Amino acid sequence: MAIAAGGVRLLVFCAAGTPDGAPHSIVARERKPAKAGWRAAAARLYTAAFPRGTSRVPEPSTRAMTERTFSIIKPDATARNLTGKINAVIEDAGLRIVAQRRIKMSRQQAEKFYEVHKERPFYGELVEYMTSGPVVVQVLEGDNAVAKYREVMGATNPAQAAEGTIRKLFAESIQNNSVHGSDSQDNAKLEIAQFFKDEDIAG
Numbered sequence: 001m002a003i004a005a006g007g008v009r010l011l012v013f014c015a016a017g018t019p020d021g022a023p024h025s026i027v028a029r030e031r032k033p034a035k036a037g038w039r040a041a042a043a044r045l046y047t048a049a050f051p052r053g054t055s056r057v058p059e060p061s062t063r064a065m066t067e068r069t070f071s072i073i074k075p076d077a078t079a080r081n082l083t084g085k086i087n088a089v090i091e092d093a094g095l096r097i098v099a100q101r102r103i104k105m106s107r108q109q110a111e112k113f114y115e116v117h118k119e120r121p122f123y124g125e126l127v128e129y130m131t132s133g134p135v136v137v138q139v140l141e142g143d144n145a146v147a148k149y150r151e152v153m154g155a156t157n158p159a160q161a162a163e164g165t166i167r168k169l170f171a172e173s174i175q176n177n178s179v180h181g182s183d184s185q186d187n188a189k190l191e192i193a194q195f196f197k198d199e200d201i202a203g
């Protein structure tokens, strides 16, 4: 009896399709037992993360960009023979020094470099200070170099700089703050061009 009743139900099912109207082939696929174990779980996760046709390379917005930034080791630091110690912090942060010159900045160079601060009350003293002794001008290269170097330098005022930053470690005051770094990629290009020719930079 039971076998007969089952046979009738199978006949009705085959004739009418599935209860929810889906074709039999789909039902058959979905009802296959799931692959067992970690391999199947890993395969499901992989498929969920990378559906067919999607790229496995991160989108440009999430990829680190190799950039260049401009750096000055200022007179207060060269006077205390800190060039090597400062550059060790820079290199330990993953930035590469791809151009470097030790120069005595002329008044004209300093005035041009800090022209953006011309109206600020400290402009005159800043120019005096930047021409008071040798400086080391450098080009730094690395992933997100502009932002990374600003992080490594710390706040302009050493009193507000985070532990471990160059200015916290070495700077004397808001003016004698040991290092300069470009504040944007556009300014980095302009500042680099003021002191280096393309052929002087070896990345």
Ligand code: CMP
Residues within 6 Å of the ligand: 117, 122, 126, 156, 174, 175, 176, 177, 179, 180, 181
């Ligand atoms: P830097 O990052 O080279 O940019 C401009 C420089 O001006 C800054 O570092 C300091 O050396 C100097 N500076 C900024 N603010 C002041 C301030 N309030 N008084 C004196 N010097 C300043």
